[in-house]
Amino acid sequence: MSGVVTLKINGQDIGAHDEESILQAALDNGIEIPTLCDLPGLSRIGACRLCLVEIAGNSNLVPACITPVQEDMVVTTDSERLQAYRRTIVELLFAEGNHVCSVCVSNGACELQDLAETLGIDHLRLPGLHPAREVDASHERFILDHNRCVLCTRCVRVCDEVEGAHTWDVTARGIESQIIADLNVAWGDSESCTGCNKCVQVCPTGALVDKGRSVGEMRRRREFLPYLTMMRKENGK
């Protein structure tokens, strides 16, 4: 049974379906919450923690994308505390990978770069780890650069949920974690990859890109995704 609940977000009275997430309710009412792993048309997993919000009466911060709305909930999406956490998260992402905006194909069209800008990050307080990571250029048309991957798993989800191939997955833990094709083979040797390029279209950074692009030349096309998801659902019913 689905019903309608009323709640407050940033002091604004809002009505939402009770199965909706706080993020969805906020978006539907023109309230912006920063996100990175979220993308309309894909399942929500609460991986990046950028959408953390405050809920009155709860000392813990909760990820807005996977927390359902509740009757009389009082949500704050922006505060000094939240800003501090969001800045730290983005700084950690920069420090953990090798993100060099100036020479990246996605310069000017990168969600990590945009987040740094909107959060006012003008330097990293943490030392960069500069891990030695690989670039997989074995595919005929695309490149996977692990240096620029933030492990949002959009590629994993779009490949599984929309394309139905489940070529991508994540291996290992902590700083060793990385995206792999099939059972950790070179992308070009993957038997399940259909070459559909949906993963390339959804990548927020310069980790999955078209081959042959130079600095700042990468652009994505994502408008198809919510429609594709909607059509698949309707056909399935």
Place this chain on the structure above:
Amino acid sequence: MTRAKLATVWLDGCSGCHMSFLDIDERLLALAESIELVYSPLVDNKVFPDDVDVTLVEGSVSNQDDLDKIRHIRQRTRLLVSLGDCAVMGNVPALRNTIGGDAVLRRVYLAPDLTNPAIPTAGVPSLLPEVLPVHRVVKVDVFIPGCPPSAEVIFYAVGELLAGRQPDLTDKTRFGA
């Protein structure tokens, strides 16, 4: 009227930030009336003065010479500005951090097809094991990201600093800009 003492220094960078500074164009003339450029790759002064008001630092700290220089400069500067992504982040020079300075030297100077392979030591400063952003070595007062930061941003920031204000760079520049 006493003019503010401005210095600019070029560590491990491509000089692009200095080029962008020069791109301020004719407004440099107006700027020149309120400042005295006391040390810079653009002027002939070989000694860094003792009491500089604002120093713009281009480039990362990559070798022993960069390190000595920036420590020396910090002690003699009121406001130290990290200008551009190399100073702020390490940027392109820091690409070598994934393999380390020694590996880079071996790769370049001991390549098997060279006629006289040898790592140079005389007359060149030794590389630091890791390329560092300026604020990892000395205190930095203002950060101006960008590769390079636009002339507009540099002009604005320098103007604010000379007026005694902290420049607000929100929405004006970014990493890689």
